Amino acid sequence: QKEVEQDPGPLSVPEGAIVSLNCTYSNSAFQYFMWYRQYSRKGPELLMYTYSSGNKEDGRFTAQVDKSSKYISLFIRDSQPSDSATYLCAMSSTDSWGKLQFGAGTQVVVTP
Amino acid sequence: DGGITQSPKYLFRKEGQNVTLSCEQNLNHDAMYWYRQDPGQGLRLIYYSQIVNDFQKGDIAEGYSVSREKKESFPLTVTSAQKNPTAFYLCASSSSYQPQHFGDGTRLSIL
Numbered sequence: 001q002k003e004v005e006q007d008p009g010p011l012s013v014p015e016g017a018i019v020s021l022n023c024t025y026s027n028s029a030f031q032y033f034m035w036y037r038q039y040s041r042k043g044p045e046l047l048m049y050t051y052s053s054g055n056k057e058d059g060r061f062t063a064q065v066d067k068s069s070k071y072i073s074l075f076i077r078d079s080q081p082s083d084s085a086t087y088l089c090a091m092s093s094t095d096s097w098g099k100l101q102f103g104a105g106t107q108v109v110v111t112p
Numbered sequence: 113d114g115g116i117t118q119s120p121k122y123l124f125r126k127e128g129q130n131v132t133l134s135c136e137q138n139l140n141h142d143a144m145y146w147y148r149q150d151p152g153q154g155l156r157l158i159y160y161s162q163i164v165n166d167f168q169k170g171d172i173a174e175g176y177s178v179s180r181e182k183k184e185s186f187p188l189t190v191t192s193a194q195k196n197p198t199a200f201y202l203c204a205s206s207s208s209y210q211p212q213h214f215g216d217g218t219r220l221s222i223l
Contacts, residue, residue: 006154008152034211043118043204043214043215043216044214046211046213049211088155097209098143098160098206098212099160100157102154104153105154
């Protein structure tokens with residue numbers, strides 16, 4: 001069993017809809033949680049960074065961490081065709097902060 | 113502009129050949145990382161370095177080697193011992209307890 005599970009999709013939504021993405025994990029020591037966006041043939045781009053539990057909002061993006069359920073989420077409001085990409089979750093513990101564990105990524109397609 | 117530069121974008125390897133992928137950063141980050149990305153598998157850590165002249169193996173280090181002689185540079189060599197080298201290779205860097213930032217990758221293929 002992988003430490004981080006993420007549905008690979010594809011997830012297809014109409015323009016303007018809310019995109020909901022999530023990851024589950026098994027290691028209760030994880031404290032640092034990140035969401036990256038990756039366009040085809042490009043490197044991942046950091047979208048959101050959260051330490052421990054709680055919510056964080058940045059523009060159209062909201063990240064949630066529920067450590068009791070070992071579950072993290074990313075919501076994208078008012079989705080645009082330019083949001084079509086693969087979204088990767090990543091996380092690490094304090095003891096191994098540099099050793100990120102990644103989900104496999106969810107492909108999102110926003111149709112005009 | 114500050115960032116991470118990986119070169120070349122595309123690389124071809126012949127059987128029995130070693131190839132070296134370049135990674136340079138001007139973000140003044142102490143830590144640098146190499147990942148391999150295969151379809152449907154996410155990113156897997158090959159090697160990482162938290163300070164100059166020191167580096168540690170990641171989860172899939174066999175068949176790879178690295179050096180860290182300068183803070184700005186962390187080249188990765190894919191040796192002939194790596195039997196399945198075809199993949200997308202990503203370099204990243206970070207400051208302590210800060211998220212990693214990535215370059216745009218090198219795609220390695222076998223001739």
